[in-house]
Amino acid sequence: MRYLASIRYIDAVVKAGSIRAAADTLAITSTALNRRILAMEEELGVPIFERLAHGVRLSAAGEIYIHHIRNQLSDMERVRSQIADLSGVRRGHVSIACSQALLPYFLPEQIALYRKEHPNVTFGVHLRDREAAEHALVDHSADLAIVFEPVRLTDFMTLIRVRQPVHVVMAPDHPLAAKATVRLSDCVDYPIALPTTPYGVRHLLDIAMRIAGVRLDPVIQSDNFEFLRNHAVAENIVTFQIPIGLSDETSTGRMVSRPLDGRDVPAGILYLGQLKGRTLPVAAARFASQLTSALAGQFEVS
Amino acid sequence: MRYLASIRYIDAVVKAGSIRAAADTLAITSTALNRRILAMEEELGVPIFERLAHGVRLSAAGEIYIHHIRNQLSDMERVRSQIADLSGVRRGHVSIACSQALLPYFLPEQIALYRKEHPNVTFGVHLRDREAAEHALVDHSADLAIVFEPVRLTDFMTLIRVRQPVHVVMAPDHPLAAKATVRLSDCVDYPIALPTTPYGVRHLLDIAMRIAGVRLDPVIQSDNFEFLRNHAVAENIVTFQIPIGLSDETSTGRMVSRPLDGRDVPAGILYLGQLKGRTLPVAAARFASQLTSALAGQFEVS
DNA sequence: TCCGCCGCTGCATTTTTTGCAGCGGGCTGG
DNA sequence: CCAGCCCGCTGCAAAAAATGCAGCGGCGGA
Numbered sequence: 223m224r225y226l227a228s229i230r231y232i233d234a235v236v237k238a239g240s241i242r243a244a245a246d247t248l249a250i251t252s253t254a255l256n257r258r259i260l261a262m263e264e265e266l267g268v269p270i271f272e273r274l275a276h277g278v279r280l281s282a283a284g285e286i287y288i289h290h291i292r293n294q295l296s297d298m299e300r301v302r303s304q305i306a307d308l309s310g311v312r313r314g315h316v317s318i319a320c321s322q323a324l325l326p327y328f329l330p331e332q333i334a335l336y337r338k339e340h341p342n343v344t345f346g347v348h349l350r351d352r353e354a355a356e357h358a359l360v361d362h363s364a365d366l367a368i369v370f371e372p373v374r375l376t377d378f379m380t381l382i383r384v385r386q387p388v389h390v391v392m393a394p395d396h397p398l399a400a401k402a403t404v405r406l407s408d409c410v411d412y413p414i415a416l417p418t419t420p421y422g423v424r425h426l427l428d429i430a431m432r433i434a435g436v437r438l439d440p441v442i443q444s445d446n447f448e449f450l451r452n453h454a455v456a457e458n459i460v461t462f463q464i465p466i467g468l469s470d471e472t473s474t475g476r477m478v479s480r481p482l483d484g485r486d487v488p489a490g491i492l493y494l495g496q497l498k499g500r501t502l503p504v505a506a507a508r509f510a511s512q513l514t515s516a517l518a519g520q521f522e523v524s
Numbered sequence: 525m526r527y528l529a530s531i532r533y534i535d536a537v538v539k540a541g542s543i544r545a546a547a548d549t550l551a552i553t554s555t556a557l558n559r560r561i562l563a564m565e566e567e568l569g570v571p572i573f574e575r576l577a578h579g580v581r582l583s584a585a586g587e588i589y590i591h592h593i594r595n596q597l598s599d600m601e602r603v604r605s606q607i608a609d610l611s612g613v614r615r616g617h618v619s620i621a622c623s624q625a626l627l628p629y630f631l632p633e634q635i636a637l638y639r640k641e642h643p644n645v646t647f648g649v650h651l652r653d654r655e656a657a658e659h660a661l662v663d664h665s666a667d668l669a670i671v672f673e674p675v676r677l678t679d680f681m682t683l684i685r686v687r688q689p690v691h692v693v694m695a696p697d698h699p700l701a702a703k704a705t706v707r708l709s710d711c712v713d714y715p716i717a718l719p720t721t722p723y724g725v726r727h728l729l730d731i732a733m734r735i736a737g738v739r740l741d742p743v744i745q746s747d748n749f750e751f752l753r754n755h756a757v758a759e760n761i762v763t764f765q766i767p768i769g770l771s772d773e774t775s776t777g778r779m780v781s782r783p784l785d786g787r788d789v790p791a792g793i794l795y796l797g798q799l800k801g802r803t804l805p806v807a808a809a810r811f812a813s814q815l816t817s818a819l820a821g822q823f824e825v826s
Numbered sequence: 827t828c829c830g831c832c833g834c835t836g837c838a839t840t841t842t843t844t845g846c847a848g849c850g851g852g853c854t855g856g
Numbered sequence: 857c858c859a860g861c862c863c864g865c866t867g868c869a870a871a872a873a874a875t876g877c878a879g880c881g882g883c884g885g886a
Contacts, residue, residue: 228527
């Protein structure tokens with residue numbers, strides 16, 4: 223879309239933080255880019271950027287304007303895909319920001335399922351914590367976000383919520399694997415591995431331990447869930463995860479998972495959502511509704 | 525806004541119905557305009573217009589696209605006024621589609637009141653029936669609509685609803701002027717003037733007559749409310765109107781109005797609304813909220 | 827059938843955009 | 857305290873894009 227070049231350039235400058243840097247990424251000279259920006263500011267009647275020694279920063283007017291620009295650009299995307307829709311070709315791109323638990327099993331399966339129907343739709347999957355995921359929605363770098371136990375809900379519109387009880391994960395021959403459900407107090411006798419503090423599961427466990435007066439001292443801490451799972455098998459210790467990230471490896475028998483008793487640790491909640499007030503591109507909207515029905519089968523929270 | 529020229533041109537072509545006609549209104553040659561359109565269609569990959577012998581018409585894709593274009597253009601207006609806002613100058617334009625009843629008294633007073641605070645805001649007031657008013661919202665030729673008893677509510681988002689009992693209007697010396705409220709059956713003895721059928725007041729009366737088994741044969745019918753009022757005084761007959769269009773001339777004593785008994789004729793409802801899903805420009809939003817509080821004093825319907 | 831209006835195209839001209847080289851200014855590390 | 861670096865910005869020439877003019881062929885209405 224040639225006629226949107228100017229505003230796309232401005233978006234690039236905002237992202238890059240300086241005109242010369244943006245010019246490089248856009249494969250044009252800084253002169254051309256600089257002039258386009260000056261021309262836009264002329265038309266607008268106000269500077270879009272503040273000039274600093276090491277680049278540019280959005281002015282107050284620029285903040286308003288960049289918002290508008292990003293809306294325009296993604297609206298244009300939506301319109302293109304709507305038009306592509308009615309000419310029969312289903313194309314598009316869906317960008318997802320999500321937490322680790324979705325990566326091993328759930329999303330690959332869902333995306334594969336969707337792409338079987340619509341092979342021309344491409345996907346971007348980005349690992350983001352809760353805050354970064356919300357930010358990705360705001361700056362339109364993601365269409366959908368799937369996060370565990372979000373705190374802020376500004377700009378975030380929930381499409382569906384799913385209960386995720388915390389599960390204990392261990393090797394099949396571990397003593398705790400004999401039980402159907404596990405009490406928190408059962409775990410104190412065994413060495414355990416925990417996710418690091420910012421994560422939702424750890425957060426839930428911390429609260430539960432404080433209430434129950436139990437202390438679980440982790441021998442391993444990691445910010446990588448896959449590592450924790452594998453280590454639980456390798457060293458025969460226990461770790462804690464949510465079921466949506468487990469289905470694959472428990473089904474192969476490499477490891478088993480047992481739910482923690484709900485009286486000890488309340489279930490966490492997984493949120494699928496999008497930017498509030500945004501109309502998603504067709505592809506993203508359809509994928510979102512596929513996810514919604516897939517999740518609704520689990521432990522939907524109404 | 526130079527960079528929006530192309531889409532503004534397309535909007536003009538849609539409005540004009542042919543490229544050459546649009547080129548005239550835009551003061552460019554048809555060549556230039558034609559080429560811009562071809563270029564846009566090239567970029568979009570689909571024709572925007574169908575070529576007919578006597579001009580062009582939107583294709584299916586074009587319908588989608590023109591929607592997007594109009595959104596973009598009015599969003600741009602909003603952004604400009606937001607930016608103007610923060611540099612202190614309050615400017616803008618508010619376009620209103622409304623029915624006749626608002627013209628004599630209510631809107632002039634409200635607009636004057638608003639412009640006393642914000643002299644740089646300009647207004648457009650367009651007389652439209654219910655359907656045309658809704659259409660004006662859809663194609664962004666109006667920001668706000670004030671209509672009586674709307675039928676369809678697609679695309680229309682109600683901001684406030686106000687009850688408007690039908691009033692009998694007549695000269696001060698008319699026999700009915702002695703009563704505080706008037707029964708429909710009281711009117712049969714006098715010659716009456718009615719609005720023509722499409723209007724809300726007429727609609728309410730037609731229904732009421734059918735229910736009550738009364739027949740009012742109008743000696744005068746008109747589609748102009750001002751004429752009906754004036755004629756009621758000139759010939760000493762009665763007519764029917766809603767109070768919001770009456771305050772001025774009844775206060776001067778030229779004519780009087782009496783409410784019809786609610787048992788005979790239910791009150792009509794006046795709607796203030798905007799296009800569903802649209803963020804109004806600042807000026808329009810503020811004027812709308814002024815109207816809302818002004819109307820809330822009357823007979824607000826919650 | 828003829829006339830009028832339409833959209834569209836080849837070509838010359840004008841206007842706009844781009845790239846190159848270079849200026850002056852602020853921050854940073856030695 | 858100063859050299860080096862990166863920044864945004866400008867004059868000028870080249871390249872690219874948009875515009876206008878004249879004219880073609882098509883289609884519907886008189």
